[in-house]
Amino acid sequence: QELLQAIAKAADQYPKPAVTFTYGTAGFRTLGERLPSVIFRVGMLAVLRSQRLNGATIGVMVTASHNPEPDNGVKLVDPAGEMLEQSWETHATALANCETTQDLISAYEAIAAQMRIDISSPASVVYAYDTRPSGPGLIKALEASLSAFGDRVKIVNLGITTTPVLHYVVKATNDRSATYGKPTIEGYYEKLAAALKTLIGNRAPLAPLYVDCANGVGAVALEEFGKYVENIMTFKALNTDTKSKGALNYQCGADFVKTKQQLPPSVAEPGVLAQPDTRGASFDGDADRIVYYYLRDGKTFRLLDGDKIAVLAALFIEDLVKRARLQDAIKVGVVQTAYANGSSTKFIKERNIPVTCTATGVKHLHHAALKYDVGVYFEANGHGTVLFSAAALETLHKAKPSSPEEDKATKNLLALSELINQAVGDALSDLLLVEVILAHRAWGAAEWDAGYEDLPNRLVKVEVPDRTIFLTTDAERKLTSPLGLQKLIDEAVAKVEQGRSFVRPSGTEDCVRVYAEASTTPATDQLAAIVTDLVK
Ligand code: NG1
Ligand code: ZN
Structure with a gap:
């Protein structure tokens, strides 16, 4: 009872705004300023999850990856370093949408009762965040939530680091055999560096590589990691400005390159990829994605996705x-x-x-x-x-x-x-x-x-009044709703050589995505346009 009072008192500082939240494919993700109450509640759920798993360490990552800088997000990491088990996503959504502190406490007690969790048992949570300006404020909300539990919860703050490092630390912390690696950021670098040394052996050092860090946390990781492998490889880091407002993911990063199918302007500068066979790579904002590219014959942009x-x-x-x-x-x-x-x-x-x-x-x-x-x-x-x-x-x-x-x-x-x-x-x-x-x-x-040539392809974002009416089957390759739409798409596809197209609602944005590919670029564009019209 005392514990519930302490949680309620802390929760009062983080009232829910008039927004409906959903724990989707990337956890909760929206404007950072909307998220304090969500983060607070995610803290409560992380503790519950840990208690349910006999005190195993659960991870909390605050990031919005490749999204614009004002966005932020949060997701939970399960003990083996995997994404939160799917059945718990509904609990996350339920807690996030409680209107009042009283509702929140009731919903929390209901989840605990349903799973026979003793809310005063020990728990362990490790968390990290990316370079977004809203990060520190959101972390305060998380800490307010976790500290309401007092000494019952063991807390580790990794500070500003990448999403994959957080996953690594969670996995390593829970590894009873202690063979996965030291459960620290340094442990992660040491592990990668040691494996790299084994694999490179006495080969010549690797060619310097341009790395576009999307002005995000990948820049921090790359700089720190570089020190561990100085005599094996050198990085030419680009877009490493994690401080200037608005720089994150702006005109750079893996998502920019993949969606625009072009170099970030900073990488397209004369001289950057000029040497024959120089390659470059782009990270996304939290360094869990990468794409490569080079200039064929020193001229043509080629994406290696x-x-x-x-x-x-x-x-x-x-x-x-x-x-x-x-x-x-x-x-x-x-x-x-x-x-x-x-x-x-x-x-x-x-x-x-x-x-x-x-x-x-x-x-x-x-x-x-x-x-x-x-x-x-x-x-x-x-x-x-x-x-x-x-x-x-x-x-x-x-x-x-x-x-x-x-x-x-x-x-x-x-x-x-x-x-x-x-x-x-x-x-x-x-x-x-x-x-x-x-x-x-x-x-x-x-x-x-040289292995194979990509088919020309288009990805179109379509804003629709209600994306929830779009339901899919067959690994999202076919629509079952709206009724009759799939038949029209099939007819459009059948007219195009090597044509393929599908429509699905985004799990991270309020839109529907249309994908099309075909043997030629004009045919691809036409197919994408026809299917887009069908969806609207
Ligand atoms: P949605 O918004 O559901 O299409 C996007 C990406 C996914 C995945 C998630 C999570 C595309 C077409 N979709 O999902 O691949 O990375 O974001 O970040 O790239
Ligand atoms: Zn990412």
Whole structure:
């Protein structure tokens, strides 16, 4: 009772604005100024979640990723470093929408009672935030919530860091075997640096790489990490201004590059990518996404997106598995969404690597990837990673190589499992993965790009009066509602060579997205325009 009073007293400082909140694919996300009450309540839920899982550490990340600077958001991270279990999203939404403190306390007690949670049992929460100006104020709201629980809750503040670092720390903190790594930001850098050193061996240092940090927290991570790998690689960091108002994600970052299909102006400056075969990469605002690019023949912009990274990684790992002579024990698979370019899917299938298509949102891809021994999952926008199953790791640890080559391949696979973030998509870890593969293959960007040619594609954002009437099936590739609309889309697609188009409501913005691809750019644009008209 005392505890409930303490929570209520603290909650009174954070009244709910007249807004309806939903815990969506990226947690809660809206204007930062609307979020204090939501963050407070997320703190309460994090404690409940931890208590429900016998005091396991839960993560809270305050970020709005690639969204404009005034936005912010919050999401919970489960003990294994994964996204919050889906059944709890409704609890999050319920707490966020309680109108009064009294409603909030009742809803909170109801959730606790329903799951037989003792609200005075111990809990543990670790949190972090990105460089947004609204971050510190929101963190105050979180701290007000957590401290209402007194000594029952163990709190760790990681400060300003990337989303993938927070996921890493959560996973490492909960790892009883203590083999995943030290549960600190330094532990994360040390782990990546050690794996990179193993994989580069006595190869020449990697070519300097331009990295557009989206004026976000990735700039901080890159600078700190750079010190751990000074003699192996150098970063030429661009867009590292985390202080100027309005700079974050503005005209830069992975989302800008992927949606506009062009270089950020700062990277297009003369001299930046001028040397033949120089490559660049863009992080998004919280450094969990990455896309690559280069100028073909020094002129033409070529995007190497999440699909290209997935193909590069899957084929490389498949090669190593064969070299280790473990192909009967370790099956590599790829997980994509409907936004994956049709050419990439075809290319992977032709190489007899299985492909799964899931709904948008990394939690869906992540779960599908767990079904493979080694599951490579990427969204086309550059969010993804590679998961090594416990069984695959055991096979690698127990392998008895019968030649130096088999031994080397086995060790490289193990080092890759250390280099690649096993919790979530991670721009820095993915960057290192790409650089390692290119070094091993002795490839530049052009050779990597040569595998397949993307089909021309368009992604259109359509504002509609009510996006909730759009319902999908078949991994979001078909509409079941509004009735009859899918038939019209199918007819439009059938008229176009290599045509493909689908419509789905966004999980993060109030809009419907239309995707189209076809054999030529004019045909693609036309298909996108026709389907957009059908949706309006
Ligand atoms: P929505 O808004 O549901 O399309 C967007 C991205 C997703 C994912 C989430 C979370 C596209 C087309 N959609 O989702 O891939 O990254 O944001 O950030 O890129
Ligand atoms: Zn992000």
